[in-house]
Amino acid sequence: MLYANLAHRVGEHNKKKKEVPILGCRDLKGWQQVGRVLEVDQTPIGKTPRSCPATYVGFWDAIRRLFAEVSEARMRGYTASRFSFNTKGGRCEGCEGQGIKRIEMSFLPDVKITCEVCGGFRFSPETLAVRFKSKSIGDILAMSVDEAVEFFSAHTSIHHALRLLQEVGLGYLTLGQQSPTLSGGEAQRIKLVTELAKVRGDNTDAGGRPGRTGTQRHTLYVLDEPTVGLHMADVEKLIRVLHRLVDAGNTVVVIEHNLDVIADADWIIDLGPEGGDAGGRIVAQGAPTAVIKDRNRSHTTRVLAEFLAERSV
Numbered sequence: 001m002l003y004a005n006l007a008h009r010v011g012e013h014n015k016k017k018k019e020v021p022i023l024g025c026r027d028l029k030g031w032q033q034v035g036r037v038l039e040v041d042q043t044p045i046g047k048t049p050r051s052c053p054a055t056y057v058g059f060w061d062a063i064r065r066l067f068a069e070v071s072e073a074r075m076r077g078y079t080a081s082r083f084s085f086n087t088k089g090g091r092c093e094g095c096e097g098q099g100i101k102r103i104e105m106s107f108l109p110d111v112k113i114t115c116e117v118c119g120g121f122r123f124s125p126e127t128l129a130v131r132f133k134s135k136s137i138g139d140i141l142a143m144s145v146d147e148a149v150e151f152f153s154a155h156t157s158i159h160h161a162l163r164l165l166q167e168v169g170l171g172y173l174t175l176g177q178q179s180p181t182l183s184g185g186e187a188q189r190i191k192l193v194t195e196l197a198k199v200r201g202d203n204t205d206a207g208g209r210p211g212r213t214g215t216q217r218h219t220l221y222v223l224d225e226p227t228v229g230l231h232m233a234d235v236e237k238l239i240r241v242l243h244r245l246v247d248a249g250n251t252v253v254v255i256e257h258n259l260d261v262i263a264d265a266d267w268i269i270d271l272g273p274e275g276g277d278a279g280g281r282i283v284a285q286g287a288p289t290a291v292i293k294d295r296n297r298s299h300t301t302r303v304l305a306e307f308l309a310e311r312s313v
């Protein structure tokens with residue numbers, strides 16, 4: 001509801017600036033300060049199964065340009081587009097750049113096999129002959145994020161995005177890992193990294209805090225139960241990313257029952273007193289340490305008080 005109301009009012013969603021009735025509440029205040037609203041969910045990254053971390057986060061173009069600058073590529077007249085697995089030209093046409101082929105079997109699920117033409121490297125032999133620091137473009141796609149962080153250490157923008165993926169615990173993914181093989185939690189963290197990659201650490205404001213680049217506006221992120229299906233360790237990583245988005249000057253609204261997330265919030269809005277029809281009213285709000293002062297106020301304050309007491313032991 002919050003997302004729908006804001007989306008109708010804010011930024012790119014409302015080019016026509018037309019009046020849209022507010023849903024489910026009487027008024028919406030302060031939305032003028034929000035430049036953009038984005039829901040970050042666990043649906044697959046990108047519009048096609050061809051999407052992968054490298055293309056989605058956006059550093060793949062920079063890698064393709066590096067390959068096009070290699071003298072071997074220049075001699076052959078290859079441009080950056082030659083190193084795309086999405087378009088014809090340099091990719092393997094045996095598998096259309098996918099590296100795998102799907103075989104339909106009657107009465108059985110499809111079977112995926114490695115492409116016999118390129119051996120899973122996704123490009124034509126001529127394209128693969130171009131080497132950057134002795135790796136082919138196919139080798140790069142098969143590289144894990146952890147390996148790539150080392151490999152691209154001298155290339156600031158690529159390195160920055162890769163480091164972010166590593167920091168949110170996705171160092172084990174390969175750069176070319178295809179969207180359908182990613183879990184919902186992985187997809188969600190890749191989306192958050194894509195947002196974080198837009199924040200430039202070197203762009204600090206007068207107070208020394210990380211600021212936004214000129215084109216970036218205050219974004220309000222909405223996440224609906226992001227910890228569903230995540231392991232404990234991954235919840236911690238998720239919380240760290242959310243903090244970084246806030247540190248960069250954005251707002252993060254999380255709808256959540258997970259106490260680790262609730263305890264880490266700057267501000268809690270507790271809706272109750274019960275679920276569903278018996279709820280919907282604000283029963284408590286404030287910083288975690290403040291709302292638990294009256295621990296019998298709601299179900300949340302009670303369990304949160306216990307949780308914080310246990311955690312401080």
Ligand SMILES: [Zn+2]
Nearest residue numbers: 092095115118
């Ligand atoms: Zn192939």
